[in-house]
Amino acid sequence: MTQTAIPNVYATGQLSKPVPWLIFAGSLVIAFVSFGLLAAAGATDGLNVTGAVIVGALLFAVLLFLSSLFIEGSRRAKDRAITTLVSAAFLIALAPLISLVITVIVNGSARFDATFFTWSMRNIVGEGGGFLHAIVGTILMTLTAAVISVPIGLLTSIYLVEYGRGALARAITFLVDVMTGIPSIVAGLFAYALFAILFGPGTKIGLAGAVSLAVIMIPVVVRSSEDMLKVVPNELREAALALGVPRWLMILKVVLPTAIAGITTGIMLAVARVIGETAPLLIAAGFTNNMNYSLVEGRMQSLPVAVYNSYVSQGLEAQAYLDRAWAGALTLILVVMLLNIIARIIARYFAPQPGR
Numbered sequence: 001m002t003q004t005a006i007p008n009v010y011a012t013g014q015l016s017k018p019v020p021w022l023i024f025a026g027s028l029v030i031a032f033v034s035f036g037l038l039a040a041a042g043a044t045d046g047l048n049v050t051g052a053v054i055v056g057a058l059l060f061a062v063l064l065f066l067s068s069l070f071i072e073g074s075r076r077a078k079d080r081a082i083t084t085l086v087s088a089a090f091l092i093a094l095a096p097l098i099s100l101v102i103t104v105i106v107n108g109s110a111r112f113d114a115t116f117f118t119w120s121m122r123n124i125v126g127e128g129g130g131f132l133h134a135i136v137g138t139i140l141m142t143l144t145a146a147v148i149s150v151p152i153g154l155l156t157s158i159y160l161v162e163y164g165r166g167a168l169a170r171a172i173t174f175l176v177d178v179m180t181g182i183p184s185i186v187a188g189l190f191a192y193a194l195f196a197i198l199f200g201p202g203t204k205i206g207l208a209g210a211v212s213l214a215v216i217m218i219p220v221v222v223r224s225s226e227d228m229l230k231v232v233p234n235e236l237r238e239a240a241l242a243l244g245v246p247r248w249l250m251i252l253k254v255v256l257p258t259a260i261a262g263i264t265t266g267i268m269l270a271v272a273r274v275i276g277e278t279a280p281l282l283i284a285a286g287f288t289n290n291m292n293y294s295l296v297e298g299r300m301q302s303l304p305v306a307v308y309n310s311y312v313s314q315g316l317e318a319q320a321y322l323d324r325a326w327a328g329a330l331t332l333i334l335v336v337m338l339l340n341i342i343a344r345i346i347a348r349y350f351a352p353q354p355g356r
Contacts, residue, residue: 014076015072027063061084116327131327136291137303149214149217149270153217154263161230220273224270260350268339269343272340275336276303278304286300308325310322
């Protein structure tokens with residue numbers, strides 16, 4: 001009967017796969033035991049879980065580096081150190097997002113019910129009511145902003161990629177860059193001033209809010225569409241033009257279908273970008289507790305503004321206002337998540353397939 005030789009990590013010069021995990025577990029145990037002893041001795045006010053995890057992670061990085069240095073050599077040890085650093089950076093960046101999502105779900109589930117989606121806040125004081133008026137206002141203003149911004153942004157990107165040369169193209173690119181960096185409240189002030197000139201001072205309507213969102217969306221659509229159009233191979237353009245196809249028809253039949261997946265994804269992300277804006281809508285569209293289906297008559301509520309108002313204007317039953325605010329925040333997160341999922345599905349569906 002032959003016996004299988006057990007590999008010796010010291011002889012092979014390589015750490016076996018379980019070793020890093022064992023070092024990690026041991027580091028956490030040492031850190032938690034140390035913090036527990038400090039808490040028992042009265043040196044700290046209870047067990048500091050966050051501090052123990054941080055100390056354990058630092059101890060793991062040091063022990064793993066030293067173990068790899070003595071067994072695997074300096075090159076492999078440096079590689080493991082960089083891998084640990086990158087993984088730690090990823091977890092640090094991910095931790096606030098996970099904490100935010102969990103907090104919103106826990107606090108928003110209290111009012112995430114049918115009443116919240118079927119009632120408005122008209123004549124509601126304290127408990128009850130819902131954000132139907134805000135949801136309708138957000139949908140109407142966001143869709144209108146998309147109708148305004150998508151054609152302008154897409155045509156601008158087509159001009160910059162296919163036709164734009166010289167000073168005019170450089171000027172448009174510069175202005176798009178400037179618009180990308182302007183604060184959102186400036187877009188709200190612009191829309192408010194524009195409609196004040198057209199319809200008189202103090203005019204706050206849903207259309208003004210849609211225009212302010214469109215101002216924010218246009219540079220995002222231009223940039224995303226421009227990048228996608230540049231990705232289209234020039235060979236496709238040259239082949240179509242060599243067959244005598246006019247340039248406008250080549251763009252319509254060759255360039256846009258090839259880039260449609262990326263363009264659609266950029267548009268959906270632009271919508272997700274503006275759907276949570278508060279300041280421009282508070283200035284341009286105003287605030288109301290009533291249902292309003294008209295973009296050109298009266299003030300129109302939006303979800304971000306409703307969440308903001310519920311938080312800062314708490315009534316006698318403060319918890320009811322906070323519950324509605326958390327439920328509105330949860331709704332916004334779910335809507336943005338849904339838009340991102342739709343963008344990925346559209347991108348996968350319309351993406352050019354190999355061999356086509």
